[in-house]
Every structure is written in C-alpha cells, then in structure tokens.
Amino acid sequence: MQRATKVSVKGDFSGARLSALGFEHRFYSKGDTFWVETQGEEGVAKSYQVLYTFGTEPLQQYLVATEKGRLQALPLAWDTERSLWFHLQEDLKPKTGEWIHWTGGGMNWNSMCADCHSTGLKKNYVPADDRYETSWQALDVGCEACHGPGAAHVKQAQAGTTINRALLDMIRGETSQKTVEKCGRCHARREQLTPAFEHGGHSMLNHYLPDPLSQGLYHSDGQIDQEVFVYGSFTQSRMYQLGVTCTHCHDPHSAKVKREGNALCLGCHAAQYATPAHHHHSPDGASRENTAYDRGTGDQCVDCHMPGKVYMTNDFRRDHSLRVPRPDLSAKFGTPNACNNCHGDRSPEWAAEQVRLWFGDTRAPHYSDTLTRAAVDPLGTRQALITLLQDPAQPHIARAATVQYLAQLMPTDPAVRQALLHGLDDSNALIRATIARAMYDLPLEQKLPDLLQLLDDPVTAVRIAAARSLVELKPNSPAWHTLNRDTHNLLAKAAEEYQTQLTVNSDFAASHIQQGTDALKSGREEDAARHFVRALEIDDHQNAARMSLAQLRYRQGDITAAESLYRKVISQEPDAAAPHYALGLLLAELGQLTAAETELEAAARLGANPRAWYNLAVLRHQQGRADAEKAYLQALELSPGNPEFTQGLASFYVQNKQWRKARTLIKQSLSVNPNHPLLLRLRQFLAQAPQT
Structure with missing residues (x-):
C-alpha cells in the first residue's frame, strides 16, 4: 500500500x-x-x-x-x-x-x-x-508488522551492545508451528477476536480464529475453493507435520520462492521424483496427444502437488496442502483434482484409471477420504469421523474439520457427543475452540460442566468459544447459583472477551446475526430484532438474519411481517428450500391451501426435505386427495421407518380401506425401528383389521 x-x-x-x-x-x-x-x-x-x-x-x-x-x-x-x-x-x-x-x-x-x-x-x-x-x-x-516493536532493538544496535534476540518476534530457531502461525495471522481465512494483535509470544489464536476447512470456503476434501489464502491448506500438509515452514521455500522479505522450478522441491526431495518414472509426463513438458494443458505441463512437482486457482480475475494462487492427486474422489464426489485441471478434455474416471495403471489399485489412506464422504453422508461416516478427530497424527485443521459434520449428529448420538466432549481436552487449541463453538445449541445441562473447564484456558479463542456457548448462563438462571464465586469471575472475564470480539466485528452482518441469536437465547426479543435489522442494513442479502427475524415476528403474532420477510428471501434466493417451507406452513395456517401446496412442494423438491414432503402429504390428505400417498412415500424414502410419517400414511391407507398396503408399510417400518411403541401399536391395531 x-x-x-x-x-x-x-x-x-x-x-x-x-x-x-x-x-x-x-x-x-x-x-x-x-x-x-x-x-x-x-x-x-x-x-x-x-x-x-x-x-x-x-x-x-x-x-x-x-x-x-x-x-x-x-x-x-x-x-x-x-x-x-x-x-x-x-x-x-x-x-x-x-x-x-x-x-x-x-x-x-x-x-x-x-x-x-x-x-x-x-x-x-x-x-x-x-x-x-x-x-x-x-x-x-514494515519490519514491525512481523517482528514487533523494534525501538529497543534499534537502541541496542546503535549502542553497539550485544543484540538481545528475545526483544524481537518471529526470529530464526522458532518451532515450525510458531513460525507458520505468525505468517498465518495474515495468510489465513480467519475471524478477528481482539482490537489489535500484540507481539511478544502471543499465538495466532489469542487474536484470530482460523477457519477449519468450512464447506463453501474449501472443497469437501480440504482443497482451496474460495479465497482462503495459505494457512488452511499448508497446515493440512505432511510438510507442515514434519516441521517445514513458509521460510523453507519463500524468502520472508520478498515472498519470492528461493529456487525456481523443480529445484525448489529437490532441495529436500530425491532427484528421482523429477523424472518420468515418477510423474509419467514428458521431461520437456511437451503436450501429449489428445491433451488440453491449461495450468502446467505435468513435469513440474507443483503441477500435480500444488494445483491452483485464479482469484481476482488474473491472480493465480496454488493450493499449499501438497497432496497426491485423487481423481478417484473426483469421480465419486465432484471434488477437483490436479490431473483434470490440465487434462480438461478428459473425465475424472479416465484420470483415475491412469493413476491406477501407474501406481497400483490402492491409494494411501488420507483424511480427505473421510471428509469427502462425510459431506454426503455424515451418519454413515460417523465412526471414521470420530477416528479422525481423535488421531493426533493427522493434521489438526483436518481434525477440526470433522466437527462441522459430527455437530449435526451430536444432539441425538451419545457416542458422538462423548467424542466431542473428549476433544475439549485436546492439546490443539483450534480443536478445543471449534468443538466449544459447536456446542452452542445444546441444552445447558448437557454442556455446562465441560465448558466451564475452558473458561481459564490459556488461549483466548478457546475462552471466547466457551463463553459464546454459555451465553444463556446469566445471574438470574438457576444454574448460575450452583457455581462458586471463582467460576462466576472466570465466566465474566470470558464473556467480556466475547463481547469485545462482537464489538470488534460489529461492522459485519455476521456479528449482528450472532448478537441477535444470543439475545433470543436470553429472551430479549426486541434486542434480537434490532440486531437482525442492523445485519440487513449492512448486507441486504444476509438472509440468515431475515429468516430469523421472520420467525421471531411469526412467534410474536405479526403474520404479515413474517410473510413479507419470507417472500423477500425467496425473491433473492428462489432455489433456497427453507423460506419456501416456512412460507408454506404459514400459508396453510392462514387457510391459503393452494398457495401453501405450491410452497411446500417447492421446499420438498429443492431441499430433498422429508418434513416438507410430509407436510405436503398431510395437506393433501386433509383434502381427501389421492396424491397424498405419493407425498407420504417421498417423505419415507428420505426418512425410512420414520414413525410419524408411517402413521400418517397408515392412516391414509386405513381411511381408504387399503389394509394390505397398511400392513406392508408397518412391517417395513418395523424393520428399521423394531421396538418403536407407536409402530407396535399400529401393528396390533391392523392385526384386528380385515385381512383383504
């Protein structure tokens, strides 16, 4: 600048x-x-x-x-x-x-x-x-941006005395974690926690909270997608795990690489990796027949292990996770891969087959296998996610990434909840903070004892995360009186740090959405509405705020305001399922059944929402329509064995005297939920019904 x-x-x-x-x-x-x-x-x-x-x-x-x-x-x-x-x-x-x-x-x-x-x-x-x-x-x-206040250092140099290196920040000999964190202050996608960074041994997480590979910013396997800079990708790498830092490859003052081409990698790696025997491409980078090279020529290490993406129209930046290309995952999950970045005229299946022919049938285990599958099926990947979270040999940021999936299962799965609670004792602060934040919506009694232990954590990000998830714990709440004075003081200090973070970021809509949500937890509805409105003043497309405000107005009985807000969201995001669903329920309540059906069907199709299909089925059922059956079946296809959905469809069959269909339905649902009392009662009732 x-x-x-x-x-x-x-x-x-x-x-x-x-x-x-x-x-x-x-x-x-x-x-x-x-x-x-x-x-x-x-x-x-x-x-x-x-x-x-x-x-x-x-x-x-x-x-x-x-x-x-x-x-x-x-x-x-x-x-x-x-x-x-x-x-x-x-x-x-x-x-x-x-x-x-x-x-x-x-x-x-x-x-x-x-x-x-x-x-x-x-x-x-x-x-x-x-x-x-x-x-x-x-x-x-300038120098002090990285090295901290320099007046004492300059004074020593001018006096010709022995330089005390401890007076400077970011010096040679630091651990790789400390060095990368200090670069990561700026070379990371992160939230700011404090008004300004303080040098002198402070870690990044005392002032910033890095994003843990969130979907929407990163691809599901951890590759860069949006503009996330370098920290989040480099800390995934085996290089980082083995102690390599930014300054091994880059001159810290010019940011230029220390050597050009493969010479940079061969400073540590064996020369055999820069030969066709390893990379299987022409050594002079010549394009082979039927290829469409875009970025790279295949004979450079970075072509395969550091593919990149163009940001800001013309700024090409490389992914620093230094991973092995996995076109097999691309074929299954749609993630990008280095092979097809260059061979744009070929399919991922073709690239996966080439890799198989060169390197054999099996790929080395990698956390991306778990993360890509979890993005599609968190429940089916549950145990693999827990294993990844608890494996200290895996990159800490990949372990933290598991929390976004496990948190979805936490309310109903005791094993997942126990694994996350165990993670609150993890040695890595990012994991502790990410789990603490994920506990925000748990009932107070399920999280209170475990979060209290984090209120005096040595890392600011962790204390703030704990205070954030205990925001409903106030002096007028029963749980407050079970705590001693020391705990009250710790909570007050952590809560003050949390409020500082919200104030520091109060020029962002997200801060006001969070403050509004916090206010709702404390029963301060108009404070919540004020923050949601402010969020929309900052960014009129922050529809999370608009949806929350609409739901608040609905609960307060202002149906007209709620309907208007839902329609505004739909006008901006016509393919979002949630506003269609909310508006459909509201219109059904108003008796506008045709319009309600339109919205519920849109919600069901756009979001593959079983609840929307069920509500649509009930609406049709109440009107005596035969197409209610189809909607019930769609709901059960997405949520097999669901007792509530099963009861609705069984009722439809009984009313239409379709006894055989009803019995078959109950049998199928019991195969999924064999001991559910409602399903057992339905089976008993149908045993007394006609057998035709």
Missing part, C-alpha cells in the same frame, strides 16, 4: 476508458493527482480521487475515500502483465446498495484489507456513528 504518486501508480490515467457492467469508466489525472469516474453509491457517474495504490502485480488496485472515514477499493484494477484495465466483479454483477458493490462493506479497506496490509493497524470502528477512525503506525507492511 502506497500513497498515489507518479512513481507508485502503474495504471493508465491519461484518459483511458473501460466499458464494463453497462457503464463507461474513465481514468484521468489532474496535475499530480489521479481520478476515476465510475458508478457511485447512487448509481450515477461520480469522480473519485485515488488516494492510495494497493498491490503491485499481477494487478494493482486503487483506494478512494467515501464517507465516515471509509476507504474503498475500486473494482477497477490495472493488469500489470497485460497493461490494461479490467473489472474485478463482472461475474458478480453487483448493484448499488449491496454489500459486494464497491461502495459497500465487501470492498471496504478498513475492515477487509487494512489489518494485513499495514503495520500497527487499529480499525477503530465506532458502531454508534457507523464510522471509522482507523489508525496505523506504518501505511505499508
């Missing part, structure tokens, strides 16, 4: 124009200043002075000031490789007023960029005024 000058600006500001998204953008200069005419907040042309440049290659962005202390990154960037202007968001087609529009929060420097691109940054967001008072010690990334 630099101030915009004739030296720092690389783009063409000589009157150049760019037509994009139905608007002609103009780039020009006035004396020593640089200007852009583009679509402003009101949707009409407006000129903005470029105050700062952002980045150098392969693209350079530009920052302009708007209002209330905001610096915004223009979506118009200069391609330094092709020397042309381009629009960063042509595929998104953002509209004015949306969070992703360049004037919104998604392109706000203060909250989205500054913490990693300046030194000694304090965001200083003022929620009451929706204003920023951002400050920094150095505009760009």
Whole structure:
C-alpha cells in the first residue's frame, strides 16, 4: 500500500476508458493527482480521487475515500502483465446498495484489507456513528508488522551492545508451528477476536480464529475453493507435520520462492521424483496427444502437488496442502483434482484409471477420504469421523474439520457427543475452540460442566468459544447459583472477551446475526430484532438474519411481517428450500391451501426435505386427495421407518380401506425401528383389521 504518486501508480490515467457492467469508466489525472469516474453509491457517474495504490502485480488496485472515514477499493484494477484495465466483479454483477458493490462493506479497506496490509493497524470502528477512525503506525507492511516493536532493538544496535534476540518476534530457531502461525495471522481465512494483535509470544489464536476447512470456503476434501489464502491448506500438509515452514521455500522479505522450478522441491526431495518414472509426463513438458494443458505441463512437482486457482480475475494462487492427486474422489464426489485441471478434455474416471495403471489399485489412506464422504453422508461416516478427530497424527485443521459434520449428529448420538466432549481436552487449541463453538445449541445441562473447564484456558479463542456457548448462563438462571464465586469471575472475564470480539466485528452482518441469536437465547426479543435489522442494513442479502427475524415476528403474532420477510428471501434466493417451507406452513395456517401446496412442494423438491414432503402429504390428505400417498412415500424414502410419517400414511391407507398396503408399510417400518411403541401399536391395531 502506497500513497498515489507518479512513481507508485502503474495504471493508465491519461484518459483511458473501460466499458464494463453497462457503464463507461474513465481514468484521468489532474496535475499530480489521479481520478476515476465510475458508478457511485447512487448509481450515477461520480469522480473519485485515488488516494492510495494497493498491490503491485499481477494487478494493482486503487483506494478512494467515501464517507465516515471509509476507504474503498475500486473494482477497477490495472493488469500489470497485460497493461490494461479490467473489472474485478463482472461475474458478480453487483448493484448499488449491496454489500459486494464497491461502495459497500465487501470492498471496504478498513475492515477487509487494512489489518494485513499495514503495520500497527487499529480499525477503530465506532458502531454508534457507523464510522471509522482507523489508525496505523506504518501505511505499508514494515519490519514491525512481523517482528514487533523494534525501538529497543534499534537502541541496542546503535549502542553497539550485544543484540538481545528475545526483544524481537518471529526470529530464526522458532518451532515450525510458531513460525507458520505468525505468517498465518495474515495468510489465513480467519475471524478477528481482539482490537489489535500484540507481539511478544502471543499465538495466532489469542487474536484470530482460523477457519477449519468450512464447506463453501474449501472443497469437501480440504482443497482451496474460495479465497482462503495459505494457512488452511499448508497446515493440512505432511510438510507442515514434519516441521517445514513458509521460510523453507519463500524468502520472508520478498515472498519470492528461493529456487525456481523443480529445484525448489529437490532441495529436500530425491532427484528421482523429477523424472518420468515418477510423474509419467514428458521431461520437456511437451503436450501429449489428445491433451488440453491449461495450468502446467505435468513435469513440474507443483503441477500435480500444488494445483491452483485464479482469484481476482488474473491472480493465480496454488493450493499449499501438497497432496497426491485423487481423481478417484473426483469421480465419486465432484471434488477437483490436479490431473483434470490440465487434462480438461478428459473425465475424472479416465484420470483415475491412469493413476491406477501407474501406481497400483490402492491409494494411501488420507483424511480427505473421510471428509469427502462425510459431506454426503455424515451418519454413515460417523465412526471414521470420530477416528479422525481423535488421531493426533493427522493434521489438526483436518481434525477440526470433522466437527462441522459430527455437530449435526451430536444432539441425538451419545457416542458422538462423548467424542466431542473428549476433544475439549485436546492439546490443539483450534480443536478445543471449534468443538466449544459447536456446542452452542445444546441444552445447558448437557454442556455446562465441560465448558466451564475452558473458561481459564490459556488461549483466548478457546475462552471466547466457551463463553459464546454459555451465553444463556446469566445471574438470574438457576444454574448460575450452583457455581462458586471463582467460576462466576472466570465466566465474566470470558464473556467480556466475547463481547469485545462482537464489538470488534460489529461492522459485519455476521456479528449482528450472532448478537441477535444470543439475545433470543436470553429472551430479549426486541434486542434480537434490532440486531437482525442492523445485519440487513449492512448486507441486504444476509438472509440468515431475515429468516430469523421472520420467525421471531411469526412467534410474536405479526403474520404479515413474517410473510413479507419470507417472500423477500425467496425473491433473492428462489432455489433456497427453507423460506419456501416456512412460507408454506404459514400459508396453510392462514387457510391459503393452494398457495401453501405450491410452497411446500417447492421446499420438498429443492431441499430433498422429508418434513416438507410430509407436510405436503398431510395437506393433501386433509383434502381427501389421492396424491397424498405419493407425498407420504417421498417423505419415507428420505426418512425410512420414520414413525410419524408411517402413521400418517397408515392412516391414509386405513381411511381408504387399503389394509394390505397398511400392513406392508408397518412391517417395513418395523424393520428399521423394531421396538418403536407407536409402530407396535399400529401393528396390533391392523392385526384386528380385515385381512383383504
């Protein structure tokens, strides 16, 4: 980041124009200043002075000031490789007023960029005024960004005394975990927990919580998908497990690799890996017949073990999980693989067969096998997930990733709940924090004793996660009076840290959604509504907030408001099942049966939702319609043996005197739930019915 000058600006500001998204953008200069005419907040042309440049290659962005202390990154960037202007968001087609529009929060420097691109940054967001008072010690990334305060070090150097290395942060000789964490402060997808990072031995998780391979950010097997940077992928790698750090491959000050091509990998690995005997590609990188090489030529280590993806239109970044290509998983689960990244004209099945011919029938065990299967079938992968979670030899971030699946089973599966509770004692803080957060919706009595032990955890992220999941524990709650004074004090301190995190992030919609949800747990309905409304003011497409607000208004009896909110969600996300389902139930309650049927059927088909099929069946059943049977059967296909669904369909058969169908149905359901009392009563009733 630099101030915009004739030296720092690389783009063409000589009157150049760019037509994009139905608007002609103009780039020009006035004396020593640089200007852009583009679509402003009101949707009409407006000129903005470029105050700062952002980045150098392969693209350079530009920052302009708007209002209330905001610096915004223009979506118009200069391609330094092709020397042309381009629009960063042509595929998104953002509209004015949306969070992703360049004037919104998604392109706000203060909250989205500054913490990693300046030194000694304090965001200083003022929620009451929706204003920023951002400050920094150095505009760009300087020595102190990584090494911490340097005044004492400089004083020693000037005095010619022996340098005390302990005065500096991030020095040679640290463990690989510490070094990677310090790089990961910025090279990670993470949540900020505190107003500013403090040097001097603090771990990353004292100030940030890295994302544990969440679906939507990463592919189900842990490969990069969205812009997640490097920490989450590198900490999955065997390299990291064996003590390799970022600085083994990259110069920490230039970020450039220390050697070019395969020479970088062969600094540690045997030369045989850079031969056709291993990679099975032409040694000169020549394209073979019937191939369509896109990224790489197959004879470079990174082609197979570090495939990448283009971000920001022209910025190619490599996945650092350094994994073996698994086209067999691509064929089964649709995950990407390095082979088909280059051989785009071939199928994953073809690539999997090539791998089999070269390396044999079996693949080495890998956590990605479990994670990809869990994304499709968490229940069927239950034991494999527990085994992965409890295996300290596996990457900690992959172990933490299991929690997103196990948490779905936790309320009804005692073995899963026990495995997660055991994980609260894990030596890795990310695992402790991830599990503690996952316990948020458990009844207080099921989580209280285990979360209390985390309130004095040495890592801030863990304490905050525990306080977050104990948010309903208040001085007026019965459980409070069972605790001693020391525990009260620990809880108060952790709760204060949690509130600090929410305040630090109060310029994000997600913070207000969380605060609204917390308020509902405490029975403060209007506080909850206020936060949900604020979340929508920040980002009108945050439909999690809109759904929560709709459900709150429904419970309060404001049916009109609830219906309007559900319809707004559907207008923005027509393929989302949840709002169709909620609206369908509401319309059925209002007696608007035709409209209710339309919404319930949409919910059932879009979400493969057994409950939606059941409600649709009941609605049709109540009208005496024969097609109720089909809806009941669809519900049971998705939830075999479900007693409630079985009772509904059995009732339909009995009313229509289809006794044989009813008995067959009960028999099938009992094969799934052999001891369920409702099913046993139904069988007894049908034993007395006609045998035809």
